[in-house]
Amino acid sequence: MKKIILTFILLFVGFGACAEWAVNLQQPITEVGESIYNLHLVITFICVIIFIGVFGFMFYSIYYHRKSRGHKASQFHENTTVEVIWTIIPFVILIAMAWPATKTLLIMRDTSAPDMTIKATGYQWKWGYEYLDHDVQFYSTLTTPENQITNVEEKNTNYLLEVDNHVVVPVGKKVRVLTTANDVLHAWYVPALAVKQDAIPGFIRDTWFKAEKTGIYRGQCAELCGKQHAYMPIVVEVVTEDQFNQWVLDNQTTKTTKLNINE
Amino acid sequence: MEATHDHGHHESGSGFMKYVTTTNHKDIGSMYLWFSFVMFLTGGVMALTIRAELFQPGLQLVNPEFFNQMTTLHGLIMVFGAIMPAFVGFANWQIPMMIGAPDMAFPRMNNWSFWLLPPAAILLVLSLLVPGGSAGAGWTLYPPLTIQQGMGMDLVIFAIHILGMSSIMGSINIVTTILNMRAPGMTLMKMPLFVWTWLITAYLLIAVMPVLAGAVTMTLTDRHFDTHFFNPAGGGDPVLFQHIFWFFGHPEVYIIIIPAFGVISQVIPAFSRKPLFGYASMVYATASIAILSFLVWAHHMYTVGMPVEAQLYYMFATMLIAVPTGVKVFNWVATMWKGSLTFETPMLFALGFLFLFTLGGFTGLVLSLTPVDVQLHDTYYVVAHFHYVMVAGALYAAFAGVYFWLPKWIGKMYDEKLGKIHFWISIIFFNIAFFPQHFLGLAGMPRRIPDYSVQFADFNLVSSIGAFGFGLSQLLFLYILLKAIRSGEKAEDKQWEGADSLEWTHLPSPAPYHSFEEPPQVK
Numbered sequence: 001m002k003k004i005i006l007t008f009i010l011l012f013v014g015f016g017a018c019a020e021w022a023v024n025l026q027q028p029i030t031e032v033g034e035s036i037y038n039l040h041l042v043i044t045f046i047c048v049i050i051f052i053g054v055f056g057f058m059f060y061s062i063y064y065h066r067k068s069r070g071h072k073a074s075q076f077h078e079n080t081t082v083e084v085i086w087t088i089i090p091f092v093i094l095i096a097m098a099w100p101a102t103k104t105l106l107i108m109r110d111t112s113a114p115d116m117t118i119k120a121t122g123y124q125w126k127w128g129y130e131y132l133d134h135d136v137q138f139y140s141t142l143t144t145p146e147n148q149i150t151n152v153e154e155k156n157t158n159y160l161l162e163v164d165n166h167v168v169v170p171v172g173k174k175v176r177v178l179t180t181a182n183d184v185l186h187a188w189y190v191p192a193l194a195v196k197q198d199a200i201p202g203f204i205r206d207t208w209f210k211a212e213k214t215g216i217y218r219g220q221c222a223e224l225c226g227k228q229h230a231y232m233p234i235v236v237e238v239v240t241e242d243q244f245n246q247w248v249l250d251n252q253t254t255k256t257t258k259l260n261i262n263e
Numbered sequence: 264m265e266a267t268h269d270h271g272h273h274e275s276g277s278g279f280m281k282y283v284t285t286t287n288h289k290d291i292g293s294m295y296l297w298f299s300f301v302m303f304l305t306g307g308v309m310a311l312t313i314r315a316e317l318f319q320p321g322l323q324l325v326n327p328e329f330f331n332q333m334t335t336l337h338g339l340i341m342v343f344g345a346i347m348p349a350f351v352g353f354a355n356w357q358i359p360m361m362i363g364a365p366d367m368a369f370p371r372m373n374n375w376s377f378w379l380l381p382p383a384a385i386l387l388v389l390s391l392l393v394p395g396g397s398a399g400a401g402w403t404l405y406p407p408l409t410i411q412q413g414m415g416m417d418l419v420i421f422a423i424h425i426l427g428m429s430s431i432m433g434s435i436n437i438v439t440t441i442l443n444m445r446a447p448g449m450t451l452m453k454m455p456l457f458v459w460t461w462l463i464t465a466y467l468l469i470a471v472m473p474v475l476a477g478a479v480t481m482t483l484t485d486r487h488f489d490t491h492f493f494n495p496a497g498g499g500d501p502v503l504f505q506h507i508f509w510f511f512g513h514p515e516v517y518i519i520i521i522p523a524f525g526v527i528s529q530v531i532p533a534f535s536r537k538p539l540f541g542y543a544s545m546v547y548a549t550a551s552i553a554i555l556s557f558l559v560w561a562h563h564m565y566t567v568g569m570p571v572e573a574q575l576y577y578m579f580a581t582m583l584i585a586v587p588t589g590v591k592v593f594n595w596v597a598t599m600w601k602g603s604l605t606f607e608t609p610m611l612f613a614l615g616f617l618f619l620f621t622l623g624g625f626t627g628l629v630l631s632l633t634p635v636d637v638q639l640h641d642t643y644y645v646v647a648h649f650h651y652v653m654v655a656g657a658l659y660a661a662f663a664g665v666y667f668w669l670p671k672w673i674g675k676m677y678d679e680k681l682g683k684i685h686f687w688i689s690i691i692f693f694n695i696a697f698f699p700q701h702f703l704g705l706a707g708m709p710r711r712i713p714d715y716s717v718q719f720a721d722f723n724l725v726s727s728i729g730a731f732g733f734g735l736s737q738l739l740f741l742y743i744l745l746k747a748i749r750s751g752e753k754a755e756d757k758q759w760e761g762a763d764s765l766e767w768t769h770l771p772s773p774a775p776y777h778s779f780e781e782p783p784q785v786k
Binding site: 020021022023024025026032035036039040043044047050051054055057058061062065066067068071072073074075076077078079082083086087090091094097098101102104105106108109148149150151155157158159160161183184185187189191194195196197198200201202203205206218219220221222223224225226227228229230231 | 320321322323326327328331399400401405406407408411494495496500501502535536537538539540541542543544566567568571574575578579582583585586589590592593594596597598599600601602603604605606614617618621622625628629632633634635637638640641642702705706707709710711712713714715716717718720721722761
């Protein structure tokens with residue numbers, strides 16, 4: 001039985017690796033993302049078991065208790081004992097689910113002692129980034145050509161998920177992300193980092209991530225913000241610490257190149 | 264049997280004016296049901312526009328602004344124009360008959376409650392034609408985006424006000440009727456469960472529709488009268504709207520599903536030839552769900568940045584709702600257990616409900632866990648979840664109710680073979696349309712986008728095919744209705760062997776225009 005369950009889980013996980021028919025969350029590259037991935041898998045699995053149990057009874061009944069098979073109806077219509085049992089057992093299962101969820105949530109909301117902080121501002125329709133510990137700031141705008149959107153040219157692999165300026169961060173460092181907005185609600189969402197935070201004009205919210213692997217990770221705005229809501233993606237590039245430091249030096253705002261994001 | 268007297272009052276005129284002035288709960292129930300069906304098809308066309316655009320990545324058919332208007336109106340029309348009026352139609356037809364009353368407590372207000380709906384619907388649809396088009400902010404209408412919108416937004420706000428007035432008046436009628444007009448011997452704990460579910464739902468409506476009215480009125484004044492409820496530059500907060508909206512919005516989804524629970528609780532015992540299991544538990548579970556529904560609204564807002572203690576509270580409270588809901592599911596299965604089952608169309612839809620609503624409930628449980636919701640909020644996983652509970656849940660229950668009670672209403676039977684075909688095509692294509700959307704959400708596809716990255720293409724293609732199949736099969740339902748009305752076989756007074764409520768045991772089919780002018784004695 002354990003082998004069957006393990007096979008089922010592996011299939012589910014394996015399927016997830018195949019991008020086109022992905023059936024699971026994206027492979028996480030943070031510890032928090034890992035916890036969420038496992039929590040989701042376990043919860044779904046428990047739900048499937050309960051589902052099979054309950055509907056096993058229903059389908060049994062559909063077959064064996066049908067009038068056409070000659071089954072005569074019993075007339076029982078209450079049983080306090082069984083009602084108590086099927087109130088208490090689900091309650092206990094819920095507590096078992098809430099326990100790991102609570103632990104993970106407490107970690108997710110602890111943005112203290114970050115290694116660096118980036119402020120992400122949502123605009124209609126692009127993102128602006130300010131590295132608060134480094135003198136770097138820039139806008140990040142979709143670079144997918146119009147021709148691909150209007151079906152004149154073939155779409156490239158990163159269609160709608162590519163921008164001019166990536167959010168570059170060092171691997172293995174706790175990055176705190178402040179979110180706000182310039183106009184309407186937006187949301188900063190990168191699935192592989194397991195991060196989603198609403199960007200609210202006039203307010204500052206925060207979240208954090210610690211990327212364990214280098215690479216490029218893509219996300220999108222996740223709060224309807226008007227007609228180009230689909231067209232303001234996020235690209236996070238996780239690099240080594242040395243590469244990051246070099247990138248900062250190369251991109252520091254100077255008197256002549258300052259974008260002055262607040263203008 | 265009831266006697267017919269001439270009470271000295273005259274019936275309404277003939278033709279169209281008859282329906283404009285009628286105060287008869289049966290006429291009004293029919294009008295609600297036809298109205299809801301027209302709205303269902305209208306909202307359905309909007310859904311198909313959405314799915315046609317999403318068939319492939321890239322923009323093929325509509326521009327993003329119009330797409331946003333389609334998603335907004337699809338939601339508003341389905342929720343306020345289709346599913347809610349459908350169940351009010353059931354309430355009107357069934358409550359008086361099931362409690363042995365001659366009509367609703369306030370027949371003229373009943374007429375008003377219905378006739379407010381067509382103007383509201385016209386406003387909603389007309390909003391597409393004004394400069395700038397309709398509101399394009401999603402049915403949830405979050406500011407500050409709604410403050411930016413054009414004139415169409417104001418028409419939507421007025422429509423919502425009118426719809427709310429209709430619901431509130433209807434609910435007052437329902438509560439008064441149920442509490443005051445039950446036949447002698449029918450204590451509250453002897454009422455059919457469908458009546459209980461409407462009693463509870465009516466209280467929910469009275470409590471929360473004014474809150475929605477408040478939220479959209481504050482939006483209106485922020486737009487035009489220089490208030491700053493939701494504008495930070497003036498000292499306001501966009502998140503305030505979300506709290507007010509979802510304080511309405513969460514009970515709203517229970518307003519949608521609780522009458523559906525009531526229909527299922529009538530249909531399953533009838534086709535199991537066995538009483539509903541655990542009647543008292545079912546009443547308490549429904550009441551618990553209704554009360555809890557007021558205490559969980561911010562699970563729609565886990566990512567706004569509320570303190571972690573608040574997230575934890577809402578997570579625990581939301582998970583708790585699974586307990587009474589589970590009790591109801593178990594009780595329905597226990598009702599079937601060791602019954603004598605047959606599977607006519609109403610029962611097929613009821614079983615489809617049981618299976619798929621529960622599946623939707625499980626994805627709701629997944630979403631209630633805040634860490635998981637951070638990944639899934641505002642993605643297609645949520646879209647999948649609510650379509651499972653609202654379509655495979657509420658809509659299937661409505662279909663079950665129509666097939667179940669149509670013989671009583673019109674005295675003719677629908678074509679059983681076609682009914683079964685409608686069921687099977689609906690359930691197969693529904694799942695093709697919506698099951699893949701779970702995967703899209705898990706993979707990271709956001710909601711409310713007309714265009715998406717190529718990794719989402721395959722499941723979107725499948726989903727769109729399913730949507731078209733599901734949508735087209737509803738035309739079969741229309742055909743079944745018309746065929747029954749025109750040339751259906753004569754129905755029995757007690758069409759269903761296992762049905763035992765008053766309309767089946769005491770009234771002929773079709774039920775007389777005025778029924779129970781003398782109350783029956785209930786043991």
